[in-house]
Amino acid sequence: MKQRIVLLVLAAALVVFVSACTASLVNTPGSGEPTIALHTPAANLTPTPTAPPYTIGVFSSNETPNVNDSVTVYVIFHLGDKPVGGATVVLNFFYRDPANPKDLIPASQLNNQVSPQQTAPDGWAAFPLTFTGLKSQEVVLANVTVSYNGQTYVRQGEDIAYIFTAVQPSPTPSPKPGG
Secondary structure, eight states: OHHHHHHHHHHHHHHHHHHHHHEEEEEOTTTOOEEEEEOOOOTTOOSSOOOOSEEEEEEESOSSOBSSEEEEEEEEEEETTEEOSSOEEEEEEEEEOSSOTTSEEEOHHHHTTOOOEEOOTTSEEEEEEEESSOOTTOEEEEEEEEEETTEEEEOSSOSEEEEEEOBOOOOOOOOOTTO
16 A cells, blocks of 8 residues: 555656646746746657658568478558558569679579569568479579559669578488387
8 A cells, every 4th residue: 555655656746747847937027926838849840750652561471491392472562651452563583693692693483483463452462482492591582663553663772672591401310210
């Protein structure tokens, strides 16, 4: 019970302290009576940040699939803070050239499986992929382009997105009989 009373007193003191930070006593000239003047924050402050003009997100259902596996690549598209349905999404997959990592090599096996997709009303599009014999530890990248109402949009900040890295599964040790 004593703890609750102490907490109540501390909460009341905090309320008084916070309100004192936003108000001050001033004297109105000639009246001799103190009045309270409230200080409003600057007019250019906004309570929440504004949304970017558009957002394109892309990710894989599995970031480390086996070299022979299936994944689904998902893309989401928003204009401002609203999802956009009916936008056309195009993916192109690449690998980095081991000899010159700045150069990209098209990933034909993956590119041959994807065709343009329309975003659903929630802004999502899905690209299922099945592959065999991908090189282990080779990073798969994608270029994402979205077209909507005659405008073309690409991922902001970088044109190429990391999608996944195929890995060779490790053999599972099996117990030896009698040991």
